[in-house]
Amino acid sequence: MSSTDALLGDIIKPATLRRAGTEDLPILSMTMRDGLVDQADKFKKRVASADTSAYRVVDRGQLVVGFPIDEGVLSFQRLYDSAIVSPAYDIWELLDPDLVSRGYLEYFLRSPRALSYYRAKLQGSTARRRSLPRDIFLALPVPMPPLGEQKRIAAVLDQVDTLCAKRREAISLLGNLAQSVFLNMFGDPARNPLGWPVGKVGDLLISANYGSSAKADMEGDIPVLRMNNITTSGDLDMRDLKYLSSEQVSEKHLVRAGDVLFNRTNSAELVGKSAIYRLPEEVAYAGYLVRLRVSDESHPEYLAAFLNSQYAKRVLRSMSKSIVGMANINAKEVQSIKIPIPPLAEQKRFASAITQVEAAKEPHRTHLATLDELFTSLQHRAFSGVL
Known part of the structure; x- marks a missing residue:
């Protein structure tokens, strides 16, 4: 010290x-x-x-x-x-x-x-x-340091933090646009106004697996997605990753492009967060997540958007059970949720629209990554006495 x-x-x-x-x-x-x-x-x-x-x-x-x-x-x-x-x-x-x-x-x-x-x-x-x-x-x-220096450091960090927040807000607003496209194409799932056949989430899947229970840390060769990597707007935030060694990870604990991740345990307001993984690299996922792998007869973009709809969130919260202060939903319960099932061609048309939304997010993500690096660098300098 x-x-x-x-x-x-x-x-x-x-x-x-x-x-x-x-x-x-x-x-x-x-x-x-x-x-x-x-x-x-x-x-x-x-x-x-x-x-x-x-x-x-x-x-x-x-x-x-x-x-x-x-x-x-x-x-x-x-x-x-x-x-x-x-x-x-x-x-x-x-x-x-x-x-x-x-x-x-x-x-x-x-x-x-x-x-x-x-x-x-x-x-x-x-x-x-x-x-x-x-x-x-x-x-x-x-x-x-002296109080005046503390305030100066906080003001510098505030400026970059504000810019980061604006980028995250832009990404979140584009996520809201994706939900608007979903509702416009398929209608509110609670009412199913277009009369699509109704099944269960499990009907769309080939598997629903829990993630690894191995303890991840800052060292290892395989990144691990955890509950905090899923945002409330249905995106994956790839910052603050932890890692496992390849010896700790089996195939059932790996995520590939097109898999939907579901947050089964969290606070009551956050349980049920869902996001689709779109990157080419395989990563692992932690035990508080469920990996939903969709069959060829359905499209993962449709499932992910459905799980992030207000209707699905209401259903998820209503079926969650509190265990030691945390809300919990198991994989079997997720698969039991009723879901309208449009034709695969309509689901693919929706996925094409989402591709355009994701393309619009990319410049914001790139700028946010740059700002995050700057913020981390400024933190290090600030608390080392060289800012």
């Missing part, structure tokens, strides 16, 4: 525990990319349980730490004077707000340097259940 470092425990302390009780406060959800977001804005409806009395109150300026912490799931609350979050989250506050920039501290706590520290210290044997003991979290060394 350098002379300008401080231990995190000298910067933050646990916030006083306050339960929501009967208070009517905004409900916030934690996301990996955007931190805390208004649940009503993100999901267009309430997805928290009806009884929020046990939810924790978080005041403006307090730090909320979710899980998995080794993927930077944490954020300062900047949206409301007071709001509520899941009781599973930890809430912290600054010991002296006049000495620390919240923006600077959040960027550091989500930086590669901090994430590497968390990963090295996690305890437990089950990947998504591993935790970081409080005393170890508070022992994290934090570089602490």
Whole structure:
């Protein structure tokens, strides 16, 4: 630890525990990319349980730490004077707000340097259940330049982060366009206005397999797709990959172009995220995902768009079961969902339209990748004292 470092425990302390009780406060959800977001804005409806009395109150300026912490799931609350979050989250506050920039501290706590520290210290044997003991979290060394320098660093990172967010928003909007094309061609699956024959998702498949339970890490020769690589808009985000060795991966745990990946375990609002894999390279997929491989009589683009429709998401959430605070849907249940089945020619026509949408996304993805590299470089320099 350098002379300008401080231990995190000298910067933050646990916030006083306050339960929501009967208070009517905004409900916030934690996301990996955007931190805390208004649940009503993100999901267009309430997805928290009806009884929020046990939810924790978080005041403006307090730090909320979710899980998995080794993927930077944490954020300062900047949206409301007071709001509520899941009781599973930890809430912290600054010991002296006049000495620390919240923006600077959040960027550091989500930086590669901090994430590497968390990963090295996690305890437990089950990947998504591993935790970081409080005393170890508070022992994290934090570089602490003067407050003015902290604010300057945060402002620089803000500029690039804003550009990244705009690119991601453009990609998401094009994803919404894909759903509009789906509804225009096939109608709302809930009503099936064009009278397509109705079957089950399983009728379209040749297999539905769970992913590998092997623990992925930062070393290995085969990339592994995990639940956080599937976005809420139905895209695959190929950043923040982990890896397995070829000896740990069998054929049933590999994804090839045209496979649809389904997120079977997540928070209640995110369970059921789905995306189609379109790249030529084979990659592995983790155990919280299900690989849906479509038969020659159906098209994977149609299945992926169906699973990302509002109708399918409502069905998925209604059939999910809560296990240890996480919503779960198994492969058998996914295959039981009713689905209109248009002729293969119509499905292929839809796939052709999606190809054009994907082509429109590509320049945004390329620019986003460049911005991400710049952001990572700036983080490294900022927290090494050379920005």
